[in-house]
Amino acid sequence: MKALCIVLHDVAPPTWAAARAMRAAVRAVCPHAPVTLLVVPNYHERGTEAPEAYFDWLRACVAQGDEIALHGYTHLDPQPRGWKRRLYTAGEGEFAALDRAEATRRIASGRLWCARHGLAVRGFVAPAWLLGRESWEALSDFEFDYTTTLTRFVELRGGRSVPAPGIVYSARSRARRVLSCGWNALLARVAHAAPLVRVGLHPVDTCHPQVLHHAQALVRRLARHRECLTKRHVAARLRGRAA
Numbered sequence: 001m002k003a004l005c006i007v008l009h010d011v012a013p014p015t016w017a018a019a020r021a022m023r024a025a026v027r028a029v030c031p032h033a034p035v036t037l038l039v040v041p042n043y044h045e046r047g048t049e050a051p052e053a054y055f056d057w058l059r060a061c062v063a064q065g066d067e068i069a070l071h072g073y074t075h076l077d078p079q080p081r082g083w084k085r086r087l088y089t090a091g092e093g094e095f096a097a098l099d100r101a102e103a104t105r106r107i108a109s110g111r112l113w114c115a116r117h118g119l120a121v122r123g124f125v126a127p128a129w130l131l132g133r134e135s136w137e138a139l140s141d142f143e144f145d146y147t148t149t150l151t152r153f154v155e156l157r158g159g160r161s162v163p164a165p166g167i168v169y170s171a172r173s174r175a176r177r178v179l180s181c182g183w184n185a186l187l188a189r190v191a192h193a194a195p196l197v198r199v200g201l202h203p204v205d206t207c208h209p210q211v212l213h214h215a216q217a218l219v220r221r222l223a224r225h226r227e228c229l230t231k232r233h234v235a236a237r238l239r240g241r242a243a
């Protein structure tokens with residue numbers, strides 16, 4: 001397998017305009033590449049209501065080949081203690097330290113929200129890829145095909161995982177933006193032999209033309225030598241190989 005997953009994080013009503021712009025930016029450079037959209041049902045606790053046009057857009061993306069995956073419930077860590085959870089995730093590692101009951105409750109609420117709006121979800125990606133031990137246990141109670149960690153893609157039904165370097169831009173400050181462009185170009189070269197490379201895009205990246213153009217060029221370059229797949233399709237490939 002030599003695959004590329006283009007992933008759009010943090011899709012929610014408050015980020016919708018920027019998410020739509022990012023989806024269009026990917027289409028501009030890779031017209032046929034499917035994107036995995038990571039939706040957050042109650043993003044930053046700003047409510048689960050959304051205009052019907054938002055759901056229409058999500059369903060239209062799916063009809064064109066994209067995939068919807070569940071990306072936590074609020075995206076906020078309820079108790080961001082410790083340097084890693086505060087600094088690295090800016091307090092957004094929702095599933096870093098939940099107990100099993102709370103993780104179960106949030107995943108179930110997220111699945112229900114998706115089902116209510118006609119969105120089929122086969123994957124779960126924890127905010128900041130931080131999945132604590134009890135959240136892992138909670139995840140096993142649900143029928144998901146896959147999850148991803150910081151470094152790996154995990155097929156959940158057969159239990160197979162592969163290394164999957166993740167390339168993600170940091171738009172939080174000017175210095176981070178400059179550094180992440182250089183770092184990501186290097187990472188893309190180092191990841192040459194990996195069976196799967198993930199490019200994680202955020203709606204906020206569209207606010208910074210330098211980041212956006214860098215990401216577009218990177219995606220276009222990677223897509224030349226790799227097959228663009230949704231994460232659901234990667235999971236199916238891995239299952240097929242294990243069978």
Ligand SMILES: [Zn+2]
Nearest residue numbers: 009010127128
């Ligand atoms: Zn996120």
